[in-house]
Amino acid sequence: MPNQSAPRLSNESMILLSKLLLSRRDKDDSLSHAITNISRNEFGDLLYLANTNHVIVRGLEVLFRLTCHARDDVRSEWAATALSAEHARIKNATSFLHEICGAFERESLDVTVIKSLDHWPDLGSDLDLYTSADSETVSRLMKKRFRAQIAPRSWGDRLACKWNFLIPGLPEAVEIHMGRLGQTGEQVRIASQVPRRARVIQIEDLTFHVSAISDRIMISTLQRMYRHFYFRLCDIVDSAGLVESGAIDYDDLCASAGAAGIWEGVATYLAIVSDYVRQYRGTGLDLPESVSTAARFGGAEVYFARDFLRVPIMPQSASLYGSQLAGLLRKRELNNSARLGLLPWLATAAVVGQKLTGSDKGIW
Known part of the structure; x- marks a missing residue:
């Protein structure tokens, strides 16, 4: 290891x-x-x-x-x-993941694997799921079926409506998003379509419901461009593979991301992937003009630091955040706008906590 x-x-x-x-x-x-x-x-x-x-x-x-x-x-x-x-x-983790999904389905609860299987044949450091079921029902199921314990929840976890479950015999945490997506749970629109648009894939002899390609890219964008502000190499490789295979329906992606107020973020995400690929192949990805036009910046702004490819927060990512917030306000999604409006305060608290205690645990 x-x-x-x-x-x-x-x-x-x-x-x-x-x-x-x-x-x-x-x-x-x-x-x-x-x-x-x-x-x-x-x-x-x-x-x-x-x-x-x-x-x-x-x-x-x-x-x-x-x-x-x-x-x-x-x-x-x-x-x-x-x-x-x-x-x-990976074999141990996917076996547990399949059992967990089966337990949801036997209770007639929708469940979709998000993020974790995007990296196949690699696997992430935790197991991510989305469900529209309520937290009480999910917690009861996880405790009864898997003797799971709920990990302490940060402020960010509570806003995002996600819970981490610790299961005996499984080193990875199981992170379950319930009814909302996004750092502050502001994305109800994307979340609501995940179960009905999910597709079925086969991993060796196991079957899973995973997010649709457009939803997968939007979820990656929310994570990289609106929350963490860094790329993992898996994001580059995974997304480049989707572009090169012709798996992306750009009309659907543009419509879905536009409705969620993050089309510019999605376009910027894909532009960064393309520019990073260009560094090692001499040519970038074949992206449609609609993506290139909407992208706010590209790979020239990204730099390596502390193990990852970092995306500048000011002014680049801040402008994407502003566009997303303005879009929610225009649509009069006041509850979701209020949630997203808390993000700068949450980030500030995390920075202060990091400086005072050396950790942002309990905040971010």
Whole structure:
């Protein structure tokens, strides 16, 4: 498993991992040379970064193939050992996820897997679900069926209407969003359509209901452009794959995101993905003009810091927040506008808490 302590990672580590995931490897002879010359400590740093960015399987499978081709038995063994541990974690987590979804369905409760399976064959650090069921019903089900405990809830969790459940035998928390999405629970419109638009996918021998492609992109946008203000590499790889496969219905995406007041954020999200891909392939993604026109900024504004690709909050992300709030006010969604209006205060409290105690726990 990846190192538990967080090493100080250089931009070179991110570049190497990005090359493994995005470059045209048949045209990049330097990649094989770089991989077969990394030290054990450098491999540990790479593994840590792959873990935090949810790309262990995809990144290390490429590294394993390259080292096998170069007959580098030592580094091949490093990769094989890490992959084996990650596959075991994922198998356990998906087995629990399938049982949880089945328990909801047996109680005639809708449930959709959001975010977690977007990274397949990788898996996130927790299991995310959406349901329109009420919290009392869900809590009773989780406690009775899985002996789950409810983790302490932050101010942000309460606003967002999400609960984290801790289940014996499952290292990952199960995060269940109920009736709302968005950092402050302001997105009722997107949330309401998730169950009825959900699609069915097969993961090995297990079946799951997951969010529709348009909803998936909007949920990713809410998380990256309106809440965390950073991208994981999995976001880049996942979204690039959707664009390249032709899976995105841009008319539906534009209409849905526009109705939710986040079309400019979605377009900016896709523009950043395209620009990051361009760095490693020479060409970006084939995005429609409607996306390019609506995007507020692109990858030139993004920078690597503290393990992730950071999106500037001022003025770039702040302007997207302002547009979203203005859109809710124009539609007279006063309750949702009031919720979203609390975001700057919540963020300020988190910053103050971080400075005073070294943690924003209980706030963000």
